[in-house]
Amino acid sequence: MDYAKIADISELKGQAVVARRTVYVYQAPVRIWHWVNAACMTVLFISGYLIATPPGSLGGEASAHFQMGYIRFAHFAAGQTMAVFFLMRFIWTFVGNAASKQLFWVPLWKKNFWDGLLNEAKWYAFMVKYPRQYVGHNPLAHMMMFFVFTLGTVFMICTGFAMYSEGAGQDSLWAKAFGWVFSIFPNSQDVHTYHHLGLWVLCLFAAVHVYAAVREDIMSRQSMISSMISGERQFRDDKV
Amino acid sequence: MSATETFYDVIRRQGITRRNFTKFCSLTAASMGLGATGASQVAQALETNPRVPVIWMHGLECTCCSESFIRSAHPLVKDVVLSMISLDYDDTIMAAAGHQAEAILQETREKYKGKYILAVEGNPPLNEDGMFCIDGGRPFVERLKEMAADSMAVIAWGACASWGCVQAAKPNPTQATPIDKVITDKPIIKVPGCPPIAEVMTGVITFINTFGKLPALDRQGRPLMFYSQRIHDKCYRRPHFDAGQFVEEWDDENAKKGFCLYKMGCKGPTTYNACSTVRWNDGVSFPIQSGHGCIGCSEDGFWDKGPFYERLSTIHQFGIEANADKVGLVATAGVAAGIAVHAAVTAAGRIGVKHGKAPGPDASQDLSQGR
Numbered sequence: 001m002d003y004a005k006i007a008d009i010s011e012l013k014g015q016a017v018v019a020r021r022t023v024y025v026y027q028a029p030v031r032i033w034h035w036v037n038a039a040c041m042t043v044l045f046i047s048g049y050l051i052a053t054p055p056g057s058l059g060g061e062a063s064a065h066f067q068m069g070y071i072r073f074a075h076f077a078a079g080q081t082m083a084v085f086f087l088m089r090f091i092w093t094f095v096g097n098a099a100s101k102q103l104f105w106v107p108l109w110k111k112n113f114w115d116g117l118l119n120e121a122k123w124y125a126f127m128v129k130y131p132r133q134y135v136g137h138n139p140l141a142h143m144m145m146f147f148v149f150t151l152g153t154v155f156m157i158c159t160g161f162a163m164y165s166e167g168a169g170q171d172s173l174w175a176k177a178f179g180w181v182f183s184i185f186p187n188s189q190d191v192h193t194y195h196h197l198g199l200w201v202l203c204l205f206a207a208v209h210v211y212a213a214v215r216e217d218i219m220s221r222q223s224m225i226s227s228m229i230s231g232e233r234q235f236r237d238d239k240v
Numbered sequence: 241m242s243a244t245e246t247f248y249d250v251i252r253r254q255g256i257t258r259r260n261f262t263k264f265c266s267l268t269a270a271s272m273g274l275g276a277t278g279a280s281q282v283a284q285a286l287e288t289n290p291r292v293p294v295i296w297m298h299g300l301e302c303t304c305c306s307e308s309f310i311r312s313a314h315p316l317v318k319d320v321v322l323s324m325i326s327l328d329y330d331d332t333i334m335a336a337a338g339h340q341a342e343a344i345l346q347e348t349r350e351k352y353k354g355k356y357i358l359a360v361e362g363n364p365p366l367n368e369d370g371m372f373c374i375d376g377g378r379p380f381v382e383r384l385k386e387m388a389a390d391s392m393a394v395i396a397w398g399a400c401a402s403w404g405c406v407q408a409a410k411p412n413p414t415q416a417t418p419i420d421k422v423i424t425d426k427p428i429i430k431v432p433g434c435p436p437i438a439e440v441m442t443g444v445i446t447f448i449n450t451f452g453k454l455p456a457l458d459r460q461g462r463p464l465m466f467y468s469q470r471i472h473d474k475c476y477r478r479p480h481f482d483a484g485q486f487v488e489e490w491d492d493e494n495a496k497k498g499f500c501l502y503k504m505g506c507k508g509p510t511t512y513n514a515c516s517t518v519r520w521n522d523g524v525s526f527p528i529q530s531g532h533g534c535i536g537c538s539e540d541g542f543w544d545k546g547p548f549y550e551r552l553s554t555i556h557q558f559g560i561e562a563n564a565d566k567v568g569l570v571a572t573a574g575v576a577a578g579i580a581v582h583a584a585v586t587a588a589g590r591i592g593v594k595h596g597k598a599p600g601p602d603a604s605q606d607l608s609q610g611r
Contacts, residue, residue: 052552053565054484057485057503058485062479062485065484066482066484167473170458170464183459187536189542190545191510193553193563196552196564197567200564200565200568204575207576207579219586
């Protein structure tokens with residue numbers, strides 16, 4: 001070990017670790033999208049819940065307040081931002097590296113995928129000692145990402161813009177682009193109900209996502225959280 | 241009952257002056273939102289177009305559409321029924337009865353093939369070969385198909401004909417089915433509502449009579465001129481909604497002040513109708529103005545989107561009294577508990593593990609199994 005290269009100015013010397021392999025996996029557009037999306041989702045969860053269950057009624061003149069207006073504005077602004085970034089994220093799959101494509105397809109036909117999925121499930125069920133290493137998502141995460149996050153987000157974008165078009169008017173661009181939602185659910189109340197259920201689905205996704213990221217960061221044989229900040233994934237192995 | 245007689249002929253015969261006729265045309269044109277030349281177009285049409293023969297049939301229904309229709313003020317229903325259209329058959333309000341009345345149906349079919357309007361109030365139940373609604377000794381569904389076959393277009397009056405309404409609410413034992421699911425080869429105008437607003441009903445008829453064509457329809461087949469906006473969009477209590485001022489209880493101060501009924505389950509934000517603009521009974525009032533939320537009676541399956549007094553709809557698949565929030569909270573609690581237990585088990589497994597110890601087996605071999 002070449003300690004000479006480490007300028008340790010303190011008396012405290014950490015436990016000796018080994019040199020580790022690092023790969024560049026999450027390119028800048030992916031990372032920027034991830035954190036913008038996380039911020040948007042947070043705003044959307046809170047404002048969305050408040051739209052369905054508004055805060056306590058305000059008194060005085062109506063002209064003195066604009067509470068629901070601001071809540072709805074926050075929801076619409078965050079929704080529009082999220083949708084634009086989601087679109088850009090999708091376009092990036094045609095430009096970016098292999099890991100950037102994982103969000104939009106799942107190799108369900110590959111035996112290797114199912115084998116990895118089973119192993120990862122066992123890892124979460126405490127049935128195997130070590131998880132496998134993956135440059136991008138592990139098969140279980142990959143599956144969750146696509147079927148819950150990606151499809152869920154597409155559903156929320158479509159139903160969200162469809163409801164937005166109701167206020168924007170039937171001649172609006174939004175109505176032309178997303179009015180078809182009302183061909184599937186003729187009653188807007190249903191669209192509201194499903195959109196609201198979608199809030200909870202994505203909220204649960206976020207909870208599981210954060211838990212898994214933190215746990216994997218500690219337990220797995222590779223870095224997690226810092227990877228989404230620096231873009232670099234570090235593998236923790238004894239041998240290189 | 242000659243169809244060659246025009247509207248103008250009829251009203252002049254009834255002693256209405258030319259001056260009053262032009263006044264009526266101007267008012268009608270204005271109420272339909274037509275441009276500056278609208279009045280003369282209306283006059284031209286009423287002077288030259290033969291009156292449109294209308295057959296009005298009744299399936300499974302409560303006759304509230306008819307009750308509403310006869311209260312039309314602009315135009316007066318008497319003008320519509322006696323002058324503008326040729327209402328050849330409506331078993332509820334016609335003078336003829338029995339075989340005489342039934343004969344009119346066949347006569348109209350033959351004489352005005354492809355030219356008459358079929359207005360349907362109510363819907364046909366399809367279960368047991370349609371035996372739940374017998375009209376003139378035969379299942380209504382058979383008569384409906386028969387009369388629709390030779391019609392120019394079909395008007396589906398009310399929530400029953402448009403969506404199914406109460407008889408189609410779960411579990412829909414008679415399999416009551418909206419008109420557009422039974423008649424698929426004719427243009428259908430849905431005029432939903434339980435009942436629809438009188439002026440909306442007569443307005444649709446006036447439009448067809450005036451222009452000889454159907455009004456522009458939205459995606460759901462409803463006339464855009466009356467159903468393109470939600471109750472919420474034109475509600476006079478909307479400023480209270482935007483401000484965040486809501487009625488919290490039926491007997492609270494806010495209810496007295498006329499705040500927004502959103503929290504009381506008002507379905508105005510999801511209901512397309514003209515109540516907040518046209519209002520009811522010659523513009524006297526409408527539910528929200530009277531202090532009660534909209535129940536969404538012109539929307540698809542509104543009986544199953546309840547409760548009427550709560551913002552979130554009940555989701556029947558998840559059991560009794562569940563809504564999106566209750567389902568979500570239970571799921572969140574479950575997942576949170578799951579995460580907590582999983583984290584605890586994980587932590588327990590880590591006890592005694594020394595940091596820096598090799599986290600896995602021979603890594604280089606294992607990597608090949610991943611990406």
